[in-house]
Amino acid sequence: MRLTWGKRREAEATYSPSGGLQFDDDRLESRLVWIWSAPRSGSTWFLRLLTHPVKIPDKKPGPDDYLGFRVPKSWPGTLRVLPIPTTFIGFHFDPVVGETGYTEGHEPKSLRSALDNKVSYFFSPMYSDVWKPELRRMILVRFNRMIEHARDEYPVDDPLLMIKEAGGGWSAPLIMSLFPSSRMIFLVRDGRDVVDSQVAGSSPGGWFYESAIGRSLSAGGDWDPERRAKLVRNRSHAWVGDVKSIRQAYETHDPELRRMVRYEDLLADPAEQIRALNDWLGLKRGGNWLDRAIEANAFDSVRGKARGPDKIYRSASSGSWRRNRSEEEQRSMSAIMNETLVELGYESG
Numbered sequence: 001m002r003l004t005w006g007k008r009r010e011a012e013a014t015y016s017p018s019g020g021l022q023f024d025d026d027r028l029e030s031r032l033v034w035i036w037s038a039p040r041s042g043s044t045w046f047l048r049l050l051t052h053p054v055k056i057p058d059k060k061p062g063p064d065d066y067l068g069f070r071v072p073k074s075w076p077g078t079l080r081v082l083p084i085p086t087t088f089i090g091f092h093f094d095p096v097v098g099e100t101g102y103t104e105g106h107e108p109k110s111l112r113s114a115l116d117n118k119v120s121y122f123f124s125p126m127y128s129d130v131w132k133p134e135l136r137r138m139i140l141v142r143f144n145r146m147i148e149h150a151r152d153e154y155p156v157d158d159p160l161l162m163i164k165e166a167g168g169g170w171s172a173p174l175i176m177s178l179f180p181s182s183r184m185i186f187l188v189r190d191g192r193d194v195v196d197s198q199v200a201g202s203s204p205g206g207w208f209y210e211s212a213i214g215r216s217l218s219a220g221g222d223w224d225p226e227r228r229a230k231l232v233r234n235r236s237h238a239w240v241g242d243v244k245s246i247r248q249a250y251e252t253h254d255p256e257l258r259r260m261v262r263y264e265d266l267l268a269d270p271a272e273q274i275r276a277l278n279d280w281l282g283l284k285r286g287g288n289w290l291d292r293a294i295e296a297n298a299f300d301s302v303r304g305k306a307r308g309p310d311k312i313y314r315s316a317s318s319g320s321w322r323r324n325r326s327e328e329e330q331r332s333m334s335a336i337m338n339e340t341l342v343e344l345g346y347e348s349g
Contacts, residue, residue: 021137023144029136029140029182030181031158031159031161032161032163032183033182034163034182034183034185036172036186036187037166038167038194040201041187042187042189046164047083047164048297049270050162050277051162053072054079055069055070056068056069057069067153071153080156081160082156082160084143087163089139096170097110097111100235101170108241110171147161169243170245173252176249183258185259187261187263190318190341191239191240191333192333192341195232195337200324229328229329232332232333236336239337240336262345263318271290271291278290321333334349
């Protein structure tokens, strides 16, 4: 029997994406803390501060590593915060194209945005009433399994999940719309320092250039001034696009469940910034914990060979772009980023 439009809508209303789950999905959603930023905004340091004494290894994990972190054997406490480094879900669910991933107007150039007027497209907006709840369900099931694995190794008590998304900013509006009861932190850094760090890492000898993915993306061609200048322009456009997308998600999220943190403020007074976030997150942590977290994750504590101008641990400073970028590159960055920088409270170039 063919259903009328009204009957079909009534049938759709009975659909329940939470059916059959072995955990409280609403409770788990409320324990998610999303940290969104452009790449090279200090997000790894920030995550380590928030999740101390958990250690996030720098090296490739072993075959039995189901967590992506470890806890010192000498620490006897209960884990109430678990780190999740970048999930890359935006790159896979909603991939972008082009050298920046954005149009000249800094709108995402994603596969989903290009196909959203095609009804046969699997993730068509015409069918978002079913695929959005299922995407939410899949993400929650994945995170819940991580908690289960963590409980196999450590004492874990109803943890907060700190999810660092340093990349994939174009997907922030969609992802955050799926989790309105979660918390959101927008980590902001001066885009000129962000681009300066990205260019250094992508240059020959840099940490990203020498990585497997970096070699595949950077292979071929001479690394001449014009190529570097082009990278500066592309990365500047990408920073503006990431910030615009993340801000869109931030501004539509519940004000009580969102916070904006400036990297420069975190660098100047990490104790004050982390203490305020602990209060907001309802974490009972004393001064001793805070002192240890800051000391253990200080730039000076990084092994000498692991830090430097071309390393992933680069300088832990602000304003380096003025020393490292040529006058022409500085003008190029400013022309692209000035408006967004001023909107975020930074001085124009």
